[in-house]
Amino acid sequence: MYSDAYDPLDEAIAGLPLEEPPAGLRASILLATAYRPAPLFSLGEYVAMGAIAAIALWLIALVVMGGATLFVHTIETIAGTSARTLSNGATLAWLAAGGATALWISLFTGFQPAAVLPKRSQPPPRR
Amino acid sequence: MTTAPEDDGALVARALRGNPDAFATLVERYDRAVYHLAYRTLQDSEEARDATQEAFFKAFRSLRTFKIGSKFSTWIFAITYHACCDRLNRRKRYAGSELPERADPSPGPEDQAIALDDARRLRAAVDALPEKYRTVITLFHLQGKQYEEIAEVLGLPLGTVKTHLFRAKEQLRKLLGEMEVS
Numbered sequence: 001m002y003s004d005a006y007d008p009l010d011e012a013i014a015g016l017p018l019e020e021p022p023a024g025l026r027a028s029i030l031l032a033t034a035y036r037p038a039p040l041f042s043l044g045e046y047v048a049m050g051a052i053a054a055i056a057l058w059l060i061a062l063v064v065m066g067g068a069t070l071f072v073h074t075i076e077t078i079a080g081t082s083a084r085t086l087s088n089g090a091t092l093a094w095l096a097a098g099g100a101t102a103l104w105i106s107l108f109t110g111f112q113p114a115a116v117l118p119k120r121s122q123p124p125p126r127r
Numbered sequence: 128m129t130t131a132p133e134d135d136g137a138l139v140a141r142a143l144r145g146n147p148d149a150f151a152t153l154v155e156r157y158d159r160a161v162y163h164l165a166y167r168t169l170q171d172s173e174e175a176r177d178a179t180q181e182a183f184f185k186a187f188r189s190l191r192t193f194k195i196g197s198k199f200s201t202w203i204f205a206i207t208y209h210a211c212c213d214r215l216n217r218r219k220r221y222a223g224s225e226l227p228e229r230a231d232p233s234p235g236p237e238d239q240a241i242a243l244d245d246a247r248r249l250r251a252a253v254d255a256l257p258e259k260y261r262t263v264i265t266l267f268h269l270q271g272k273q274y275e276e277i278a279e280v281l282g283l284p285l286g287t288v289k290t291h292l293f294r295a296k297e298q299l300r301k302l303l304g305e306m307e308v309s
Contacts, residue, residue: 032180
């Protein structure tokens, strides 16, 4: 039924000109991909800033409500608890396991950590 | 002295290392062909434009899943084809009936073809083909006789692609013959 022999129709099809894309298509693709303007902050930075702001708000509330004594007591409690937690081998092992799992899952989901993402801050070339 | 153009695999590797110019070169190399495939499949310039953007955006987002050693053209055409299929399915859902053979309300290709030159007549005949044949002919146009790659893009067995191509050409000959007579 099917033959690879010379067919003038094949030649005619191959000779058809490609459709002309609309003006600005390439620029819009490049602006959405390779030359996408870098966001002001990465997701991780937003999360970190939010956490810092929440902690700051909490500490300010402590100072306002209980004065310096409660503030110092709270800071000491946080520091003590953190030190105890991070000196516990089992906790560190769980943290390492969690981090390794997250990294492993990211290999399958296509999620790219900020460090390996292409830089997008450069403007598109002028042609 | 001119340097040989960098092959697609090397450009993908450079893009993955964070070089935006490498991906831009791939866009410059394939945007016209991708738009052509989208336009021929969807027969609507606005939708083809959106499908082209969507295809490159998806390719950029999932560049890490591209298998180094395979052909970038086949990969991007497959992404484009799937984007077009999604749009055709949506169109079908909203229309609630059979897909229209053509999206444009303009006169049929046969009418348009009268007094056109050979290339325009052939294009009008391709437009008049059913969607599955039109796509296979468009990919044959873009990729030549690389039947395995056409099959990969469409997700069809090689034999089916060859059969579709054979029937598409048969219909094309018939349409071109009718245009000749009219």
